[in-house]
Amino acid sequence: MTTLLLNGRVHSPAQPDATAIAVRDGTVVWLGSDDIGRAQFPQADVVDLAGGFVAPAFVDSHVHLTATGLTLVGLDLRSATSLRECLDLLAQHARTHPDDVVWGHGWDESGWPERVAPSTDDVDAAVGQRPAYLSRVDVHSAVASTALRAITPGLAEAPGYHPQRPLTADAHHRVRAAARAQLTAGQRGRARRAALDAAAAHGIVAVHECAGPQIGGLDDWGELRELDHGVQVVGYWGEAATDAAHARELVDRTGAHGLAGDLFVDGALGSRTAWLSRPYDDAPGECGNTYLDEDAVAAHLHACTEAGITAGFHVIGDAAVGAVVSALGRVVERFGAPAVARCGHRLEHLEMVNAEQAARLGAWGVIASMQPHFDALWGGPAGMYAQRLGPDRAAGLNPFALLASHGVPLAFGSDSPVTDLDPWSTVRAASRHQTPGSAISLRAAFAAATRGAWRAAGVRDGVTGTLVPGAPASYAIWEAEGFEVSAPADSVQRWSTDPRSRVPALPRLTAEDPLPRCRQTVHRGVVIHG
Known part of the structure; x- marks a missing residue:
């Protein structure tokens, strides 16, 4: 049976003016205008969008x-x-x-x-x-x-x-x-279902669970894998491998998508455990914690690359980033950049990265899984970053534009419960970075929170995360007001922001605008919220 959604606004690069979309067997089969849709699908189950905005569903990385x-x-x-x-x-x-x-x-x-x-x-x-x-x-x-x-x-x-x-x-x-x-199985189960329900209510159809021995343990990860819910869970296990056989054994034992996520190279800036090359401004003599040195990082990358498994790390401080990039360079020398890129290795957070490192990561196809809410919460001249690092070092954190300019694939997430499951707020934060020159456009931020996050999960078919014929019908319907095609507020407007470019518009997300409200979430044609 075909479902025909009419009388709305559909975000699609294939049909920027589409007001209707047809779905069959969990796949987008057509986009266009209402009258042509009615004529082409006379027997369809019709849904009146009543002006709603249909967009690709979010993925939290x-x-x-x-x-x-x-x-x-x-x-x-x-x-x-x-x-x-x-x-x-x-x-x-x-x-x-x-x-x-x-x-x-x-x-x-x-x-x-x-x-x-x-x-x-x-x-x-x-x-x-x-x-x-x-x-x-x-x-x-x-x-x-x-x-x-x-x-x-x-x-x-x-x-x-x-x-x-x-x-x-x-x-x-x-x-x-x-x-x-001390938690009961019932407490844990109710908690997981509440989290997945909240994700669906925010237009999220898939999440990347960053599990590991120090996070929730193997029991927690096993219980999560058994949970039946409409939100898709892509799991990563943060445990270091010593060789290719060990890497394969870990993946077989855990059922994880990769040995990545929160495999800790260091800690966090707020707790003064991120690994810095020079001391914290508000804690003289302290440079944070080192959980994996360069040799251990290189060993894990070597093992996973040889096995064809996605590797990755939690990496925040500049000394930690330096160790990881140096280790990646050693692995590239051994296997070649194409082999490294094929594995889809990823770095979580990547807050203190410079231009030279960004260029190398871009050349090697390493994915940056980042959290724009971090800058919104802790950036700026009076924020926590400035307290910990001083204003000069703090200004260089979370440089989305720098990474994008060097071709580093971006995937956006929340690190929930560190920040809220609120993807439109994530998109807004990335486009309104508190450091001039570090923001990216709404369009680029939206892409990082949709198809970019699918790509980080290894889905590279070119259509997943968009609404085009042949793509999975994973979308959300939103109540939204005020649409635009915009560049970052501190950058030059380009041709893509001109209405004649036919780039599909997104909701306006200034600080004064209300965020879109989710009316319904659909994953591969199945309603999971609303």
Whole structure:
């Protein structure tokens, strides 16, 4: 049976003026005008779009579903504007959830007047003798109650341990695992379903789950793989391989799409665990953490490239980026650039990258999986980046335009629960970067959040992530007002922004414009929301 959607606005490079789209067996079969559609498909099931905007559905290139769901249904501390408010939210949650382990996420002291993280004593005062785990917004440090610390094996001897301050490195991984063990299967299942439901409600039809031993563990990943939901989950496993046989064994054992995602080379800037070449401005003498050195990175890349498996890393600090790019160069010398490009190796976050490195990554076909919300939240002259790095270094972070200009394929995601599952906000953030010259156009940002993210998942058929005849019918219908074809606000307008170019328009996403509202989400012809 053919479904014919009429009386709308369809975003398609094949038919920029299309008001109608026909779908059959999960595939786009036609686009055009309403009257021709009615004549060509007289027996179709007709859907009146009532002016709705039909666009390719989004793909989020970096998520953590269980943690996202636990934040959605549990204790979300991202709204706290002070230490006092954070502790009040914690105490209120503990009172209203007396039987559960307290799992919270999202505190960020960099924007608080106190500029002080919660301490162990602070948490104990709010929760009493209960296990409580509260991750910082970047999930690279956490505070834990005394009760949780007491049931965490080997905590006091682990790197990153402190009796009062937030735990980092292996100490954080240990306490997170202990907290995770306190969750029931029912809690985890409800959390994952809530996260996937939220994704579908935001016009997202696929997510890249970045799993790994330090994230949720193999049990969490196995449970997620068994979950039946309309949102497609593309899974990456963040564990280093020593040789090609080991790489193949890891993929066979986990069923992962690749050995990439959050395979940590370093940590995060907010927790001062990103690996820097010179110290943090607000922590003299500290250059962050190194979890994988250049030789370990090169060994993993060599193993995966020989096996034809996608490799990748979590990499943020400039020293970490330098190590990864140098290791990639060694692997390119061994196997050649085409072999490296065929594997679709990817780098998550890639915040501190320079022009020379961008040129090399572009030449090798390495994908940058990035999070524009990071700049929106922490960029600018008074943001967290400037606090940690000083204004000069901070201004170079998340350089989308630089990477795009050197041909680095971009894929956009949220790193949820670090930032929200909100793809239109992601597109807006990329087009309104707080550093002049680093933004990209709405069109390029939208592409990175749709077909670019499909490409990062290895789907390179040229049509997936667009609405053209022969493409999968994966789309969302939006309530949106005010359309335009625009370049970044700080760049020269080009021919593509002229109406005569027939480039399909997108919703206007200035700071004053409301974001589009999702009416329905469809993946391969099946309605998964609305």
